[in-house]
Amino acid sequence: MRQFLTLLAKEEKALFTSPIAYVLIAVFLLIMGYSFTLALFVSHTMTLVHMFFQIFTLFLLTVPIITMRLIAEERKLRTMEVLLTSPVTETRIVLAKFAASMSLILLMLILSAAYPIVLAIYGDPDWGPIFSGYLGLVLFAGALVGVGLLTSALTNNQIIAALLSLSIFLLLWIIDEYGHILPDPFDSLLVNMSLSVHFKPFATGSLYLTDVAYFLSAAMLSLFLSVRALAWR
Amino acid sequence: MRAPVVDVQNLVKWYGPRLAVRDVSFSVAEGEVVGLLGPNGSGKSTIFRILTGYLVPTSGSAAVAGRDATTESLALRHQVGYVPEDAPLYDHMRVNEHLQFMANLKGLFGRSATLAIGTVAERLQLQTMAQVPVGKLSRGYRQRVAIGQALLNDPKLLIFDEPTSGLDPSQVIAIRDLIRELAGKRTVLMASHVLPEIEQIANRVMILLNGRLLTTDALAQAVDGQRLRLQVAGPEPMVREAIAAVPGVRSIVLEPESGGSGLRYLVEADQRPEVAQELAAALVGRGLALSELTTVRPDLERIFLQLTRQPSEAAA
Numbered sequence: 001m002r003q004f005l006t007l008l009a010k011e012e013k014a015l016f017t018s019p020i021a022y023v024l025i026a027v028f029l030l031i032m033g034y035s036f037t038l039a040l041f042v043s044h045t046m047t048l049v050h051m052f053f054q055i056f057t058l059f060l061l062t063v064p065i066i067t068m069r070l071i072a073e074e075r076k077l078r079t080m081e082v083l084l085t086s087p088v089t090e091t092r093i094v095l096a097k098f099a100a101s102m103s104l105i106l107l108m109l110i111l112s113a114a115y116p117i118v119l120a121i122y123g124d125p126d127w128g129p130i131f132s133g134y135l136g137l138v139l140f141a142g143a144l145v146g147v148g149l150l151t152s153a154l155t156n157n158q159i160i161a162a163l164l165s166l167s168i169f170l171l172l173w174i175i176d177e178y179g180h181i182l183p184d185p186f187d188s189l190l191v192n193m194s195l196s197v198h199f200k201p202f203a204t205g206s207l208y209l210t211d212v213a214y215f216l217s218a219a220m221l222s223l224f225l226s227v228r229a230l231a232w233r
Numbered sequence: 234m235r236a237p238v239v240d241v242q243n244l245v246k247w248y249g250p251r252l253a254v255r256d257v258s259f260s261v262a263e264g265e266v267v268g269l270l271g272p273n274g275s276g277k278s279t280i281f282r283i284l285t286g287y288l289v290p291t292s293g294s295a296a297v298a299g300r301d302a303t304t305e306s307l308a309l310r311h312q313v314g315y316v317p318e319d320a321p322l323y324d325h326m327r328v329n330e331h332l333q334f335m336a337n338l339k340g341l342f343g344r345s346a347t348l349a350i351g352t353v354a355e356r357l358q359l360q361t362m363a364q365v366p367v368g369k370l371s372r373g374y375r376q377r378v379a380i381g382q383a384l385l386n387d388p389k390l391l392i393f394d395e396p397t398s399g400l401d402p403s404q405v406i407a408i409r410d411l412i413r414e415l416a417g418k419r420t421v422l423m424a425s426h427v428l429p430e431i432e433q434i435a436n437r438v439m440i441l442l443n444g445r446l447l448t449t450d451a452l453a454q455a456v457d458g459q460r461l462r463l464q465v466a467g468p469e470p471m472v473r474e475a476i477a478a479v480p481g482v483r484s485i486v487l488e489p490e491s492g493g494s495g496l497r498y499l500v501e502a503d504q505r506p507e508v509a510q511e512l513a514a515a516l517v518g519r520g521l522a523l524s525e526l527t528t529v530r531p532d533l534e535r536i537f538l539q540l541t542r543q544p545s546e547a548a549a
Binding site for chain 1: 282340
């Protein structure tokens with residue numbers, strides 16, 4: 001555990017000493033603040049549904065930037081050789097990188113809590129969909145970070161890692177659009193692979209075990225494959 | 234007999250379609266300092282990466298202190314201190330932070346980590362650099378940090394991969410001295426393509442070519458003939474005539490710095506033990522005063538160049 005905390009501290013430091021984290025947080029808050037304010041003043045509705053969908057899209061676009069360097073950079077700079085010739089398992093390295101990236105995501109989500117707080121101060125929002133929306137975003141981000149970590153483990157070029165994960169995310173985002181036109185059972189297969197299909201219920205206040213399982217299994221499978229990719233050398 | 238610290242048997246490593254290490258076997262006894270010599274791409278780093286648990290061999294086995302590189306990789310890594318080529322380090326960390334990080338990874342925490350870092354920093358003269366970010370260090374200090382992290386948990390085996398590459402001459406001397414000092418107590422494996430370095434530090438040298446370790450036979454074959462140095466007083470033509478008369482003598486060269494009581498000649502002859510005796514007899518028999526007759530140790534550089542020029546023949 002102490003070794004894991006050492007690795008986590010190192011990842012956190014690497015993440016938060018680079019300007020990328022701050023730029024991402026700033027951009028995230030700027031866009032969220034703009035749309036929240038606009039939506040609130042124009043529609044006068046006490047809901048955060050539109051905000052959750054916006055965060056969903058922002059995560060699709062920003063998670064590749066957070067995860068691209070995780071392993072690819074260490075491979076390129078050969079610091080992975082330093083790590084993996086020390087008595088450390090690949091699993092610990094991958095989990096530390098995952099946890100550090102998730103901490104940045106969680107920080108963004110915590111900062112976005114200003115919006116529900118504003119709603120609570122000036123009105124009486126329905127907390128159910130807000131909690132489920134946040135839970136959905138955390139699970140969704142976990143799956144994205146897992147996949148991003150995997151693509152970073154497959155190459156030592158950060159740009160390729162980012163493009164690869166972005167392509168996967170975009171494909172899984174829109175995969176259900178064309179799924180409906182396929183014959184059975186391919187239609188349901190493609191629809192069930194969709195990120196947005198599984199996220200929608202969370203944002204609108206419905207909680208299904210299948211959606212939780214979808215994001216959890218995507219995260220776990222990609223973390224497992226990342227460990228294998230790191231061990232394959 | 235004590236078990237060797239390093240035991241490599243029939244090691245083979247393929248990188249996709251490329252064979253990087255071909256059936257390499259060797260062992261290193263405790264306290265030995267062994268140099269691995271070979272041109273770039275000969276497989277030195279691959280062997281080291283297998284011995285540090287970073288790479289998995291395609292076939293064969295490699296063990297350090299009885300720990301197998303494939304099945305007991307983590308336990309093996311506790312036994313090895315590795316200084317990779319070009320010292321890859323985390324540039325954003327300060328020197329003491331980096332050492333602390335590596336100490337923690339090696340399972341040292343709290344007081345034991347502080348103690349280990351203090352000892353290493355003192356030994357490698359890193360105290361004044363403790364707060365400097367690694368990315369801002371000179372190449373020499375960077376190498377010291379890399380060596381420092383390898384020493385933290387006092388490993389049984391130290392592995393240096395091209396430890397002086399990219400250093401300026403004064404740094405090269407400092408790092409060489411350091412390795413020599415460290416080698417006094419530990420088992421050391423060191424790779425280099427710089428011959429004098431290996432010759433100065435190692436007490437045994439292995440030559441690696443195209444992923445294959447050259448056998449003693451191959452080396453003996455490569456040492457084609459012998460060289461003898463003679464100091465003889467007397468007229469040069471007469472001396473040359475006497476030397477040339479000995480069967481097996483191939484060439485006679487007058488050494489440029491020779492002078493004083495006699496001239497110094499470098500004689501190349503066939504690999505026959507009697508040549509020296511016959512040379513002495515021939516010179517003394519002609520009444521020439523022979524004041525020195527020594528065999529010039531086979532020059533590793535000569536062997537190395539000879540072998541690397543004809544890699545296919547040498548490795549065959």
